[in-house]
Amino acid sequence: MRYAVLVTGPAGAGKSTFSASFMTHLQNSKRTGHLVNLDPAASTSSFEYEPVIDIKDLISLDDVMNELQFGPNGGLVYCFEYLLENMDWLEEELGSFDDDYLIIDCPGQIELYTHHPFLPTLVKNLQRLSIRTCAVYLIDSQFMEDKYKFFSGVLSAMSAMVNLEIPWINIMSKMDLVTSNPEHDTSARIGPRKRKDIARFLDPDPxxxxxxxxxxxxxxxxxxxxxxxxxxxxxxxxxLVSFLPLDLTNTDSLETVISHIDYTMQYGEDEEPKEPHDLDEGDFPDLE
Ligand SMILES: Nc1nc2c(ncn2[C@@H]2O[C@H](COP(=O)(O)OP(=O)(O)O)[C@@H](O)[C@H]2O)c(=O)[nH]1
Ligand SMILES: [Mg+2]
CATH class of the missing domain: 1.10.1200 (Non-ribosomal Peptide Synthetase Peptidyl Carrier Protein; Chain A)
Structure with a gap:
């Protein structure tokens, strides 16, 4: 059985960083994971892990911009459409992986999550290849600074979710910026006074x-x-619109998120799946 996790969310949400941490975790657990880069604008040097499949091998944003005189956004849309027309390339690239976990680092263009056929078509193709697929949608914890911003984040997650119709996990990323002790860390953007409110954001209180x-x-x-x-x-x-907190400085937090992903895809169906509820408790005790 093959598994694929689509790592989605707006630009800067922490998708590539999470994908790398996910890879490290799989390697440490002696599981086989492979990174797939579908962001034509990603700079390869920024990858901690070399992607086994890279959209830039199919089409490069620089080439599109230089040769077709597109601006960056039009160029990206052109790249997505080019991949859609060349799905057999992706299929061929995917052919050699068996019994593996694919971590698919997606681009952050918002149109991909609202109306563009790129992700739905990709999902259909993965399903046709019998690859069990789920999506995680990351939003940055700074969305919790302002409730109006937060609700726009919730609505973007919802819009992406209804577009794809696959098992789905929303993640509030960069929780280290929220839960760190502000006395020791000046980068903490949400003070202790507001910490009790965090739970109201993770499980949105209308x-x-x-x-x-x-x-x-x-x-x-x-x-x-x-x-x-x-x-x-x-x-x-x-x-369905609730968020799992992700603090990459805390191994337990990463493991909890990955357990949810495993559970969602029923990873290793012979094994007894872990109940995410059993793993939740005590992860963020100071949030109550
Ligand atoms: N503090 C903190 N910063 C993060 C975290 N994840 C990502 N970042 C930073 O956020 C920025 C965007 O991250 P990146 O993974 O490239 O986002 P992407 O555009 O969604 O792929 C980078 O400067 C990262 O260093 C995190 O968990 N905590
Ligand atoms: Mg990225």
């Missing part, structure tokens, strides 16, 4: 959005109030 009528001092147009209520209702009706 009342976060309802609690204030608008930004301080602004009286909100009642039309927006109605829109917010509709969004609150949506989040309440869809408990």
């Amino acid at each position: 009342l976060l959005l309802a609690s204030e009528p608008g930004h301080e001092g602004n009286v909100m147009n009642p039309k927006f109030h109605a829109l917010n209520r509709a969004i609150i209702q949506l989040i309440e009706d869809h408990p």
Whole structure:
């Protein structure tokens, strides 16, 4: 059985960093993992692990921009479309891996998660090849600094989720920036006062959005109030939108996230799958 984890989310969310940590974890656990890079703009030198499959071997963004005079965004879209037309290339590249875990580091262009056929087509192809596939969607913990930003992150996760219709795990990345002790670390962006609120973000509390009528001092147009209520209702009706915290400085946190991924894909079906609930408790005890 082959497995693939699509590592998705907006640019800068920490996808490539997480993919590398995931690889390290698999190697340390004597499991076979391979990195696949589908981001035509990624600089190869930044990879800790050499990707076994790299979209840049098929098409290079620089070539597209130079030869076709595209700007960076148009160039990227061209690259995705080129891969869609050349899925047999990917299929051939994937042919040699058996019984393995593929970690697919995806690009961060937001259109890929809203309406572009790139990821849905990729998923269909992986499924046709009988590769068990799930997606993780990362958003940066700085989204929790501002609840309006946070809800836009939740909505982006939802939009990506409905687009793909595969097993799905949302991850709040860079939790080290949130949970580190601010007295020792000036980069901590959310102080201890707010730590109790973190749980309300990880398991989104729709009342976060309802609690204030608008930004301080602004009286909100009642039309927006109605829109917010509709969004609150949506989040309440869809408990799928919750986030697993990921702190890469903490091995337990990474292992918990990977256990969820294994469980979601029923990795090693002969083995007894671990119940993620058993692993959750005590991971972030100071968040209560
Ligand atoms: N503090 C912290 N920084 C991170 C973490 N993960 C990624 N970063 C930083 O965030 C930036 C973007 O990370 P990258 O993995 O390239 O994001 P991608 O665009 O989603 O692939 C880089 O500067 C990373 O060093 C994390 O867990 N903690
Ligand atoms: Mg990246």
